[in-house]
Amino acid sequence: MEIKKIHHVAYRCKDAKETVEFYRDVLDMDLVLAISEDQVPSTKDPDPYMHIFLDAGQGNVLAFFEIPNSPPMGRDENTPVWVQHIAFEVEDMDALLAARDKIEAAGLDVIGPTDHHIFKSIYFFDPNGHRLELVANVDQPGMLEKLHEVAPAMIDEWSVTKRAPRHAAFLHDGEFELEDTSI
Numbered sequence: 001m002e003i004k005k006i007h008h009v010a011y012r013c014k015d016a017k018e019t020v021e022f023y024r025d026v027l028d029m030d031l032v033l034a035i036s037e038d039q040v041p042s043t044k045d046p047d048p049y050m051h052i053f054l055d056a057g058q059g060n061v062l063a064f065f066e067i068p069n070s071p072p073m074g075r076d077e078n079t080p081v082w083v084q085h086i087a088f089e090v091e092d093m094d095a096l097l098a099a100r101d102k103i104e105a106a107g108l109d110v111i112g113p114t115d116h117h118i119f120k121s122i123y124f125f126d127p128n129g130h131r132l133e134l135v136a137n138v139d140q141p142g143m144l145e146k147l148h149e150v151a152p153a154m155i156d157e158w159s160v161t162k163r164a165p166r167h168a169a170f171l172h173d174g175e176f177e178l179e180d181t182s183i
């Protein structure tokens with residue numbers, strides 16, 4: 001099997017129009033298309049829905065459903081608010097800082113930039129309570145390759161200890177040095 005890319009991901013929204021306007025005005029994401037039915041296609045249940053598809057760049061699509069006949073949407077109360085989120089990439093740090101200013105000017109609270117060593121991030125919430133992240137990559141050459149190399153061992157250790165493995169500590173210890181690959 002070869003997965004080509006994420007075709008779309010879908011979340012629930014409280015109000016389709018409000019959601020379209022938020023992503024358009026705050027994140028400059030266009031409405032690609034809307035699909036709406038009064039019946040659920042698979043079950044034929046009468047349950048009107050509005051399914052919106054937003055352009056997240058380079059063919060990536062972020063979708064939402066408004067389903068007014070269901071109880072108000074909540075969230076998984078057993079999971080901290082920072083865990084489930086949607087992250088979008090911007091061009092560079094200048095773009096990230098400009099985005100922060102724009103989002104704050106729209107009246108939203110923004111956290112960050114937070115330094116993740118291979119990228120820096122800002123965080124905020126959409127009108128539905130979905131946590132959003134904007135990311136600017138700042139990795140140095142070789143960093144991602146080194147992280148990729150240690151990833152399987154990190155998972156193995158984590159599965160036993162449930163404590164953070166130290167394989168990637170070089171990132172925040174400032175110890176990262178390019179290995180000489182010419183020899």
Ligand SMILES: [Fe+2]
Pocket residue numbers: 085087133
């Ligand atoms: Fe993230």
